[in-house]
Amino acid sequence: MLAHRALVIAMLPAIGLRVLTVLGFPPAILFYGDSFAFLREELTPGTTRPSGYSLLLAVLRPAHSLTLVTVLQHLLGLALAVAVYALLRRRGLPGWGAALLVTPLLYDEFLLLLEHMIMADAVFVVLVTAAVTLIVWRVSPTTAAVGGLLLGLAGITRTVGLPLLILTAAYLLIRRYGWRPLVALLIAGAIPLGAYATWMKVEKGKFGLTEADGNFLWSRTMSFADCAVIKPPERLAVLCPDMPVAQRPYPPHWLWESFSPLLKVPGAANRNQLAGEFARQAILAQPGGYLGAVATDLTQLLRWERTAVDEKTPYKLPVSERPISESVRGVAESYEAGPAATRVVEPFAGWLRAYQRFGYVPFPLLMLALVGALVAAPLRRRWDALLPGVAALALVVSPPFLAAFDVRYVIPAIPLVCLTVGLTFAGARTPFIGRRAGAEQREPAEVA
Structure with missing residues (x-):
């Protein structure tokens, strides 16, 4: 425990922030019409978005508790920070350095907000970062298969996750880890994607993930x-x-x-x-x-403030109870088995609204860290840093090409950027040529 005291010190206030969020805004924060689409009792493939998150909510439905959903998402966020910390320590970073690099995962106000929302984003962040962390940890057919499965699940949670499976396959191919991890990744990733697309075909007559x-x-x-x-x-x-x-x-x-x-x-x-x-x-x-x-x-990535004080946006913690329109009230109350509107409990809510004004990583700093790490990683022969770095870049850049910029779409890149920076400046170098088929797997720390 003493070896990880920096992480413990960092996590305690982060846990406190999440407790305040649960106390200040029970049972959950509902996002426009999207939350209610996810909460519907009838399970069908979504028209504008895939329904992977709806499947998770369906599993939790018997508890009739939106609080259970948000608490689970908060716990997943904390667990993700621990996983990233563990990988950075494994790669040679000291405890204080690894703990410092996971502080954005623990304290960024938008990650707190997404964890408390009935939205797919928090689960998507966990799936993507967990997959990349696992594959970078050690490449083998088993880790590649689990990583591929997680990326496949990310793809049916948010379609922007689909390119990450391709990027990861390209990473394994270029690094020459052999055909077995590559095949394991692709087959495992195709299972949830294929199953969901088949469901779409049966229900709507089209083989795909969305109709939008x-x-x-x-x-x-x-x-x-x-x-x-x-x-x-x-x-x-x-x-x-x-x-x-x-x-x-x-x-x-x-x-x-x-x-x-x-x-x-x-x-x-x-x-x-x-x-x-x-x-x-x-x-x-x-x-x-x-x-x-x-x-x-x-x-918009050059903008220092996430949201201005007087800016109207759904990404601010509410100051008063948000009434639910009659057209969807029944959907939320059926899931909750009771009143489901977001309540605002003071003083906890006020403390968090004040924290939201400064508790974030400005996007210019985030992008500077990402670009700097992507440039430095090849120079320092930190090849493992390229997978999370390119994945983060893809998550940030692709939405404006495919739809439009939204501040919410940048947030999944935060853990990947922290991972990229940590791997770039870690003590253990990794060889450019990875495991060839049939060769012995060597731990990265043993490579000169």
């Missing part, structure tokens, strides 16, 4: 699309925006608001297909506009 990838990409093009340039065929022209570019709202609004031409297209599958076709034509016709919109979104 085209919709989201189309909403991205609303930042720049000019139908006079695109010249879409008549069947796609209905999706043309009817307002000047300067007056158009942010892309997500085009998915739900009444002004959106997307809502004029009947049928979820047909709408998604046509939207995808329009988006691809728009990007090919206006590549500069597309890249410009992505670059504009990515400048």
Whole structure:
């Protein structure tokens, strides 16, 4: 225990923050319509998002306790910090250094918020980081299979997790760890993805994970699309925006608001297909506009404050009870078997709202740490740092290309950035060429 006293000292206040969150905002924080879609009793593949998180909630439903869900998510967050700490110690970092690098996992206010939300994000963060941590810990067919399974589960939790399975496979291939870990990773990852896609086929007649990838990409093009340039065929022209570019709202609004031409297209599958076709034509016709919109979104990473004091955002802890609309009240109260609206209990809630104003890692520092570590890792022959680093970069960069920037989408990269920095400056080097098929596995600390 004395060897890990720095971690114990770091964790005690972090546990206290989570206790305050549970006491201050019982039973959970509900996010717009998304939380209620996850909580529905009838289990069906989601239209706009995969239902992996719904499956977890269904397993916990018999307890009829949203508090149980949030407490479990808080515990998973704490356990993840311990796992990252353990890997960094294994790679040679001193206790104080490893504990320092996991403090963002323990104290970042947005991670606290996501752990207390009925949303898929906290579970997604745990699945992705746990998979990467396990594979970096030691590559073998067993660890690769478990890591692949976790990444597959991440893919049916949030589709942005899908590229991470491919990136991990590429990592094993480039590092030449042999065919057995690679095959184990891909087969294990394909199991939850294939099972979910088959469920989608049975329920909705389409083999896939969602019916909205085209919709989201189309909403991205609303930042720049000019139908006079695109010249879409008549069947796609209905999706043309009817307002000047300067007056158009942010892309997500085009998915739900009444002004959106997307809502004029009947049928979820047909709408998604046509939207995808329009988006691809728009990007090919206006590549500069597309890249410009992505670059504009990515400048949000240079913003020091997550949210301004007077900014309206769903990512602030509430100051008063949030009433649930009648259309979805029954969904939440059925799961909770009683009142489910988020209550605000003072003084605990007030203390946490004050903490939220400063308890975070500013995105510019996070991105500087990530880029610096990705540059330094090859120079220092810390090849294992590249997997979490590239995974973090993919999580940060891909949403603006596929939909739009959202501060929530950056948060899953935080644990991976901490892991990347720690592995880059750890004491034990790792060989570029990993385990070949049939060769003995050597521990990284034994490699010169």
